[in-house]
Amino acid sequence: MGNATSSFDEGSNPNPKYVPEGVWLSDSASRTAPSATLAINELSKQLQAEGKEIYRMGLGQSPFPVPPPLVKALAECAAQKDYLPVQGLLALREAIAAWLSAPPSLTGSPVSGAKFEVDNIIVGPGTKELMFTLQFCLDAELLLPSPSWVSYAPQANLLGRKVRWLETKKENGWKLDPLSLQTFLKSPSQSRWKTKLLVLNFPCNPTGSAFSAEELKQLAEVLKDFPEVVVLSDEIYSLTNFTKEGHTSIAQYLPDRTCISNGLSKWAGAGGWRLGFLALPSALVKVRKAICGVASETFSCVAAPIQHASIVAFDSQNSGMISFLKTQRKVNARIVRAAAEALKAGGVPVLEPSGGFYLWADLSGVGSVRRRFKEGVKMSEALLRQHGVALLAGSHFGRPKEELTVRIAAVDFDGAAAMAAAAAEQSEGEAGESKERDEVFCREYAPRVMKAIELLIGFCKGEGH
Structure with missing residues (x-):
């Protein structure tokens, strides 16, 4: 070799x-x-x-090309050169907010069905950076179903956060089930962290499994009894869901404590564009402000041509x-x-x-x-x-x-x-x-x-x- x-x-x-x-x-x-x-x-x-x-x-990495409407839009927006607001281009955030709540008839598949205020959406250089910044801003331990994507735990380790792995079962498709979650949350904790950040990624990297709407409802019912838990719903693969039911977000059933991350890397094949967003509920406005503060001292903003062009990606009525x-x-x-x-x-x-x-x-x-x-x-x-x-x-x-x-x-x-x-x-x-x-x-x-x-x-x- x-x-x-x-x-x-x-x-x-x-x-x-x-x-x-x-x-x-x-x-x-x-x-x-x-x-x-x-x-x-x-x-x-x-x-x-x-x-x-x-x-x-x-x-x-997605094997598929960037959608032609996006490529065309980027060519048209190449001259955009100004710094944009730290939180992201307003027109783009408006498009994302509308896209998140768009009905299936417009998107060809459900997006999330959840409603988020434009002011509570943050655009960043990929969801990876935004998820790290969310962990940075929360004084919380990280709860991860096993198995989970490779970078959640290392990000927590970088920040000195405790990572706690949640049991899953092979016979249940390696998905977190309500009983296991409830048992874990009820068990005595020796952790100093009162807040907990639970990550749910579906369709899942690495397993390819996805939660049904009923499974998400059951998880949400458990979580309603534990107000210290914030959910990060990593939905970067949302529009790759090829089941008949399609994609549903837990934000529909736990709207006050669910943050959604999504972006162009997977379903739009544009991993190198580094365009992601984080949508937070109004109840977490202090967290949103903290993230924007950190962003202002780190990445400042996503490249202007990328943001302007990406409006097309979140246009739920774009036939192309x-x-x-x-x-x-x-x-x-x-x-x-x-x-x-x-x-x-x-x-x-x-x-x-x-x-x-x-x-x-x-x-x-x-x-x-x-x-x-x-x-x-x-x-x-x-x-x-x-x-x-x-x-x-x-x-x-x-x-x-x-x-x-x-x-x-x-x-x-x-x-x-x-x-x-x-x-x-x-x-x-x-x-x-x-x-x-x-x-x-x-x-x-x-x-x-x-x-x-x-x-x-x-x-x-x-x-x-």
């Missing part, structure tokens, strides 16, 4: 706080490793540079956006579901996906994996080095390190070509989707995804070991 070093290792420096030339790192910085998703992407690049064929199933998102959602569903079926056919237990780009699989009982590996990270690194398949171990998402669960990001394909093919099928009046047609479609337009799954199954069975 040449000289590529593992991006999973912490390094051999016996004193990570010391930097040459007499500069010392802070305690927080010295404890912080690169994000797991970015680290595996860097290792993949190293191996690829050495001639290794790499299947990029680790970094959850509606058509694009419907086609994208159908294509994504076909590929992710076909990939799930391929895993099942190979004997790999995988959670039925509801949205997003991800599959969550448990490899512990497949082939000889358990005999060969005691830790998920070692297993995933061996898979990358031996077969070129990059994915992330469950321990990066809060699961035990000895558990052999993995997140598979089914994104290594040309989303534009797949969407064009799906649109051509529709215009020619071809029959609707089925498991068989989806597999054929996936093998033609996402061959690297299917090849990676074949390699993963072979790896589990000891092939090439």
